[in-house]
Amino acid sequence: MDDSATGAGAAGDSPAADDSAANAGPADDSPADDNPAAGAGAAGDGGAAAQVSEAEAELAAQRLERERIERRKAEKQAPIDAGAKLSGTAADLLAAVRAVESGEKPPATVFGDPTPAPRRPAPEPVRPPRPAPAEPAAVLVGPGPETVQAVRRVLAEGGAPEALAPQTAAALGEGAQEALRADPWQLLRVGGVRPEQADGFARALLGAECGPDDERRGRAVTVWLLEQAALAGHTAIELPRLTAALTQRGVPDPDAAVQSALTEGEALAFQDALDEPGASAQSPAVGTDEEEGEGAERPVRVLVGLERYALAEESLADGLARLVVSTPKHDGSAADWERAAASAQGSAGDLIRAVAGHGLVLHTGGEASLAEPAALLHAAHTLGLRAWAAAHGPLGRARFAALLGDRTAAPDSVTRDDAVPGGSVPAGPSVTTVAGLLAGAEGPGRDTDGALDLDLLVVLDAPQLDVETGALLAESLPDGARLVLAGDPAVLWSAGPGRVFADLLAARICPQIASRRPDPGPLGELVSGVGIGELGQVEAPGKEVVIVPVRDAGEAVHRTVQLVADSVPRAIGVPAEQTQVITPGHGGAAGTRALNAALKERLNPGPGRFGGFDPGDRVAYSPAPGRTLPGRVVNADADGLHLSCGGEAVVVPKERVEQSVRHGWALTAHQAVGGRWPAVVVVLPGDAAQALSRPWVYTAFGRAARHLSVVHGVEQALPHAVAEVPAKPRTTRLPVLLAPQVPAAG
The missing domain is CATH 3.40.50.300 (P-loop containing nucleotide triphosphate hydrolases)
Structure with a gap:
């Protein structure tokens, strides 16, 4: 290998995708990210009809969990008595929180009729022991074709892409077309749709009735912001951050929008006590008594979150x-x-x-x-x-x-x-x-x-x-x-x-x-140093660590293919099928899409006979958000794309291939977590500088068992990230x- 050996390494995580209340990008690097219309619910592929599929059992278990949560929540004591010095809307909201948590009727100033409908009990799921592993996931029954077609007509009328029809019908259920006409901003429930796109759809359907002060818009944008915060890893966000983000999104009365979301049961509010008056590690205190002494009130912060994550x-x-x-x-x-x-x-x-x-x-x-x-x-x-x-x-x-x-x-x-x-x-x-x-x-x-x-x-x-x-x-x-x-x-x-x-x-x-x-050897020394914020050179007599400097993204892709297909097998003895490429994100000139296209052309060229895939292709299959199963294409037929993932057979129906399967010679660090390969090539193109962080570098470098090559084009951004960029809070x-x-x- 003609590359110099030295110690260094890595790349950054996905760039921030949105300026939402979370002020951070999505934490999930699953294949569903590649299709904005895919939504969040990749369910998986087919199992035997006589068995309860993994996806069905998991959903049933979650429904049972909701029942348990509600019973436990009903037994909880009332919240602490704090926040008495608040006034105005904040005081009304805190009063509503207390009322909801205690089971009392909320004040009329915050919650009005109609009262949210009671939750329907879910049946006890059937979860028999299974002696043999089943396929990783199974297809859930989706909306009927009539519903999808009716939604497609409404979307076309509003100027929205008709390709969103299946995801919209799945998100809104039966009667989705009526729901969209009654509240066009319900389109925000579809993954990948942004408020400005939903606004255009609403204007086309409502005409003069559409306005930024519409209560429906404020409620939908509130829920959308909470979803964005969840994608960034937050289980709830502070009320001041939420209202500020609503203001940025053009909601004239953000407090009313939050109250509307709470009234409709689409969000929950909480008040959490803080340990020290006037101080919080995550948010400013609400209800802090500035006076000191025994009578000083314990400060609280008000949080708002989606019900599923809060409970x-x-x-x-x-x-x-x-x-x-x-x-x-x-x-x-x-x-x-x-x-x-x-x-x-x-x-x-x-x-x-x-x-x-x-x-x-x-x-x-x-x-x-x-x-x-x-x-x-x-x-x-x-x-x-x-x-x-x-x-x-x-x-x-x-x-x-x-x-x-x-x-x-x-x-x-x-x-x-x-x-x-x-x-x-x-x-x-x-x-x-x-x-x-x-x-x-x-x-x-x-x-x-x-x-x-x-x-x-x-x-x-x-x-x-x-x-x-x-x-x-x-x-x-x-x-x-x-x-x-x-x-x-x-x-x-x-x-x-x-x-x-x-x-x-x-x-x-x-x-x-x-x-x-x-962890032993040069790789263990390098990764341990990154973990404490130090990126130093390590002695690598067996070329355990190799740095490959590049000038631009095009050269990064070229050198990556050369390393995987030729240099690493020849100099290290690790074949291409045991070498994993890791890069910061899916997009860009040296993201997973570009790298996978180049690696496929070199390692397994073919016409992409089934949705862009050929037998022998390495793939990353995402049966659900946040889960990535590395695998290989076996074949394809009328049933779908046949994969081998971890030694288990998986069949992905053809209508789900685009949403849940992508080529897998190159992965993001989130997709690679939990895996370890004999050789890893970490690609750091110049446009990845803003995405670098210490946890990303640590994770990417740590996937290598015997050899690590770093295709390095970010110059001093790498040591800066290791030393000074911790995990996003x-x-x-x-x-x-x-x-x-x-x-x-x-």
């Missing part, structure tokens, strides 16, 4: 508190646990001791630290516990299964750089994916009470847990079970809203075990919700 965060807090305060199931004597801990090496023993006496334990560390949860699972299995691990995706599942010696969960089709040598595999703990575990497609199944049939669950890649997934996991654990959340806190946070792992680390409500196992309520339920562990 999920409350359910997550309840479930975690239950684990922390409950006594773990009695299994094995204290002496047995101590013997298991004493036989483990290093901090693995500390992890076993912590799990012996606690229902919730956090474990932090890099790639090498995975050996410690593996040791814990083997010890727990020896003590008679039903022990399972769950990884973020199939690549993480295969890698950890190889570490456990569980070949049943590590299909041969998945390349593993650290595979355990052959021989028979002893019975022991097994590993699933989080999605497969919750859906019942993998893992132990559920008991008669609907809880997961296990005693110990180790969740790997814990920083990737969003609040909805975290809530489902916590509520699915039986009483007496133990939960270990393990992961590297320096990687990118979840694609969905929340920062569950980071919030729990900050809350200090349970034991935290930090691994003392450093997210507004969440989990620490506040946990505080009154669980005392800090110190």
